[in-house]
Amino acid sequence: MTSDTPEKSLSLKQRFDRWMIKHGRVLVIGIPYIWLFLFFLVPFLIVLKISFAMAEYAQPPYSSLFDWIEEGVTVTLNFGNYLFLLSDSLYATAYLNSIRIAAISTVITLLIGYPMAYGIARARGSVRSILLMLVILPFWTSFLIRVYAWIGILDREGLINAFLLWTGIITEPLIMRQTEGAVFVGIVYTYLPFMILPLYSTLEKMDVSLIEAALDLGCKPWKAFLKVTLPLSMPGVLAGSLLVFIPSVGEFVIPELLGGPNTLMIGRTLWNEFFANRDWPIASAVAIAMLVFLVVPIMWFQHTQSKQEERQS
């Protein structure tokens, strides 16, 4: 019995193996936790702390929360930043606008992405991998460059206007860039793969004979889709929608480059507070509030996902 072997007679390797068997699990699980702690939780706490401070002309540009006086430490929490967010309607408008734009973009992305994912999932093997490759291909170019490309397409002197003017359909160039429509185009274009991929993976896993069974039992094809395919692909719809919705809410680059001056989104507000006004505490409060807005859907998503997995196992 190896467990009876006295410790001394063990080689270094055997000791290491024993240690790994005992603690390996903790180590493997521990690494991502340490990562999350260092690069997510600590920055989050710093931002949280700043959001309770006051702006100062100093280095760093905010007051300290902790004061050391004779008896000990006093903590001064300043809720003023959050109250300020409530008092100025600009912030509420920006939040609501972000959510509205993100929600509409998500629905458009879903409407475009679902048929594409369905088509890919039903394609023959060789065609399928080519189509999947095409979906992933844009990731190989910088996101920023791709959004700039859209400027070239939508601009006053852009491709579309040039073409339409050349054909004579219009005589005055259309204003497409710096509108909300351009923001939708940008978001839908950018986040479409995040919708297609989870949808594809649920649709691809689905047994085709389920649809045949529905047809066999008297469903017309569209009804078989509504009664069988759609409900069974809901996990993919949910995953895709959240993957599009959550980053869209905080999107900064797309509204900045494609949107007009009136396209108010929370990402832009945040940027302005931080870099233009240099008001770190307000910027932090905006960020924390946005996080709270986003954490709720994430938690809900995780909750439904784990329930789904429970049901499947």
Place this chain on the structure above:
Amino acid sequence: MLVPEAVLDRAHEDVHKTQPWNNPDAVPYIRFENVTKKFGDFYAVDDVSLDIYRHELFALLGGSGCGKTTLLRMLAGFEEPTSGKIYIDGVNMAGVPAYERPTNMMFQSYALFPHMNVEQNVAFGLHQDGLPKSEIRTLVSDMLALVQMTKFTKRKPHQLSGGQRQRVALARSLVKNPKVLLLDEPLGALDKKLREQTQFELVNIQEKVGTTFVMVTHDQEEAMTMASRIAVMNEGVINQTGTPFELYEYPNSRYTANFLGQVNLVEGVLIDDDEKYAVIKSDEGGCEIYIDHAVQGHRGMTFWAALRPERLRLTKEPPEDTKYNCVSGKVEEIGYLGGISTYHVRLASGKRIKVTEPNSTRQIEPRYTWEDPVWVSWEAGAASVLNK
């Protein structure tokens, strides 16, 4: 056909009712007319013509990939034939989509809807017909009672065992009272013991409801136990159609003989024939084989004699008449199975013959042992003669 007249010629009223395939006036319920299905250049089903009658439990039997499922799917409307016609109850099915066909299918994977419970699964097809709710409820509960699943109505498919899922799948396809029920390997996913038990249940249910069943299976025992008639398929072609009895006793080819049960095939040449008998000389079998009926062919033609192991006799002494139907050899392998024993006997020609003997009396020690010289012999009627 090599089936003697006597077998086919039992055509009187009774037989016409229970064996409509022997009644020349009977109208087939399902008819395949020269049906071919090509996938690319590959013939999955090749010029199949087949008649199936009402109330039959018909089995398509064949090895994996021989086109059974494809044939069934063409009946269900999931595949269109490349050429040929399919009729159900006199109606040409060309262009009729699956959802309008009078067939229902029980899928090999069962294909139960995972997001619906047992009751909803079974009611699904009835809802498509727009039946009133109360009627649906009655039909569903009757059907669940028939398959003994009343206790599990609220369970989801993943909460059921394989056997229970099989019952739900059967109930779901049968509740719409189709003209034809199609079953693709209905028992394939069950373990052996459950499979044997379910075979009889399925036959009982079929007799109770009277629906015409067309079943696909690769298991010859299952087909023989359940089916009224069997079509033996090979590489997209139907080799032979008949009752289990006809196929076992009068196979038309070496393929069928081999597929149903076990058989020794010995090659030989026709050396003597007459209206009443024929003699085949077999070098492989090391003897002359006497057949007690005429065979179609001329002298010098090659035939195969099919000898079922259970029809062969094993003796230590030579039989009285050694002119025909006997050959000597050595016991090479013994399989003692309790109820029966199987022996492999090596002949002088090198051919191995399999013999099974019932152990109908208790022995003090095994009758034969390895290397025992033995004689294998059989009755004049035991061998079937095959020409392909």
